[in-house]
Amino acid sequence: MSLGWAQLRQQARSLESQTENLFHSYSSLVSPSLPLKPSDDEVRLEQQIQEILHKRETTIASLSRTLESESGVNSSAAKLQNLVRHKEILTDHNKEFQRIKNNIHSARERASLLSNVRNDIDQFHSASREDAEFLLDERNRLDNSHNMADSVLSQAYAINQSFADQRAMLGNINRRVMYAASQIPGINTIISKINTRKKRDSVILAVLISICFLLVIYFR
Known part of the structure; x- marks a missing residue:
């Protein structure tokens, strides 16, 4: 059943108000915490906006046909102005819908870029930690080698000192023997023979x- 002008215009204003409410909810999705993939709410809102914009196109087409069927000059001029205004609002809302949609796409690209940057930073930090751990292990191995070398050198110095002490002891014993031999009469003659x-x-x-x-x- 066809509707009259007043009913169609009321329907057009109601759809415009619904569109603005949906725009408010749709634009609130633009945030730094936007998920990398569209959520169910985002898909649902986008579908609702597209459907309501399509309904408004149908309503405006009905208003245009109703206006063409009327013959009153004064009333037709006012209605034509209303019809033009509804078309302008629909055009603005189509642009606004595309703008919000582009903003969401840009926000998602930024979120994806930030995620990639964070991953790169985490990988860099992980590689840096691995390099630091490798260098620390190498340093520990070098320290262990140095400690082992110091221990060997200490043992060598101790053995060398022991030999020196023994050499001094033998020299002291030899001097005592020679001194004791010199004190015995005729011992030098016996040794010489x-x-x-x-x-x-x-x-x-x-x-x-x-x-x-x-x-x-x-x-x-």
């Missing part, structure tokens, strides 16, 4: 070895 006998035995042994060697070469 022993040394002379050792030298003589060494010469005799060398001569015998030489004669044996020559005999082996001769009879060969």
Whole structure:
């Protein structure tokens, strides 16, 4: 059943008011905490706005047909002005819907970019921590190597000092023996004869070895 002008105009004003309310809810989605994927509320609001804008186009078309069917000049001029105004508001609302939609898209791109930047920063920090841990492990290994080398050097110094102490002790014992030997009468003469006998035995042994060697070469 076709509606009259007054009913159609009331319907148009009601749809305009509903559109503004939906715009208020739709624009509130633009925030730094916007999810990377459209939520169910966002999809529902967008569908509702598109449907109501389509209804308004249908209502305005009905207003236009109703106006064409009337013949009154004065009333038609006022109604034509109202019709033009409804068309202008619909055009503005279409632009506003596209603007809010673009803002939501831009906010989502910024949120995605920030998320990627955070991920890159987290990866960088993670890599930095791994590098720091690796360097710390290397430093610990070097410190352990240095400590081991210091321990070995300390043991070597201790052994060297022990040898020095033993050498000093033997030298001291030798001096005491020599001193004690010098205090015994005739001991130097005995030692000298022993040394002379050792030298003589060494010469005799060398001569015998030489004669044996020559005999082996001769009879060969």
